Structures are given as structure tokens and as C-alpha cells.
Amino acid sequence: MLLFVSLLAVLAVLLSAIPSWLKAALVGATAWATWRAIATSTRPKVRAAGWAHDGGWSLRMATGEDLPAVLRSFRVAGEAAVWLHLQVAGRKNVSLLLAPDNSDADIRRRLRMRLATLDSGETLPASSDRGTLARSRGPTV
Template structure:
């Protein structure tokens, strides 16, 4: 079997994911306001929900990764916004329809989650990633057994 070619892509956070999280946070506040709690509990808990939503959305919108690459030798490299190139390892991945979620670990900056969706990446890149990640599936499933 010939080795798989290297895959490289620029990364920017998905604006659609941010919008979905914002809508979910708004619905959570609406559910809280329509609940049977007393009015002072509603006023007290609404900011808590909003702060939790902001703390969840902020890291997604301020990713320090600007590009990623998967070499033919199965090595990952992350290009950071500070123009550093860091070696990384694939911690885990999930493929959900057209979405690809990668969790990459670096020694210097910890774990980075990259969500590749139709609004922030090319369909061909996602297809190539899905195909190459599918070759890792048998190894992962046999390790769990």
C-alpha cells in the first residue's frame, strides 16, 4: 500500500457553531424566564447562564491555531497565530456527517479542538480527512476490545 499524501489546511473557527451556541444560550435563558421559579431567582440565574455561555463561546472564537497539517508519516503539525509550528498528536476524532472534529495535543500548549464544518473548511479537505481517519478506525476499535 502506498503512503497517504500529506493533508494541510488553514483553520478558522466556525461561525455557524458560534451562532448555534448563542441560540442555545438564548433558549436556556428563555426557559429559565418561563419556569415556575420566583422572579428574584430568575433575575439571579439569568446572568449565570449568560456568563457560562460566554465562557463556552470565547475559546471557540479565539483559537490560537491558524493552520494544521497531517504528514504522510502520520505526524501532525499545528501552525499557531504566533507563527510557531508545533508538533502535535491526534488525541481523538469524531466524524459526524459533514463535520470533522479533531482533538490535537501539543506539549507546549495542551489540547486544541478543531471543528471542520462546511462554513470554515473546504469539502475536499474534509473528505480527504474522513477517508484517512477511516483507516485509523480498525486500530482504535481493536485497541478497545
């Protein structure tokens, strides 16, 4: 469906009465947006994230697989959102946005408090092979 709608958009641009240079730019922008949408939709889906007391992260994927991850950076946007950038060994980086529509306010509050300790001088771990999603207790964050 995405490719069909993209082709219709390109066809509309090509049939319009705008200058050729603008047509080329719009077709290029449509192709780039389509490529980004396809790339985003084919990424593995993260169902849960866990952060252990020792700093190790784990991601539970939609397939049920638990993968160790390393926190590379984070951003806190007030009380509403936390943006995490995690690196998973042998895979692409994963960005997680924890916002009111996908996470509990208490979880975000506890996460902001733990991340504040990293801001106060503790460094992000260089690497981590430890996981935090014990099957018996589930995610910790």
C-alpha cells in the same frame, strides 16, 4: 463590547419582575456565558493543520509558529464535517472543526479516508514530537 452587553443583560434581569431565585439563575448563566466567550476568544488561533504519513500532526498558529500535536480523538459527521481533538504539548487542547465553510471538500474526503484506517484497528499515536509542516510544502491536510 462583550462585557458592556453582558452588563446590560444582567441589568435587564435585575430590573425585571421575575422571582429572585430565577434572577439569580439568569445572572449566573449570563456570567458563565460571558466567561466562556472571553475564554474562547483568547485561545490561540490555528491557521493550518498538517498530518504526515507517519502519523505526526503539526499546527500552524496565527503567529506563524509551527507546533507538534497529537490526535486524541475525532468524529466524522457524514460528508459535511470532521471534528478533530488535538493535544499540543504545554498548551491547552485544540479542537478543529473542518466544515464546508472553512475547508475544501477534497481535503475533508482525504482526511476521512485516512481517519478510516485508524477506525479499522490502527491506534492513535501515544505521543509525537514530529512536525508535518515543512516550510517548503505547507500543510499536508
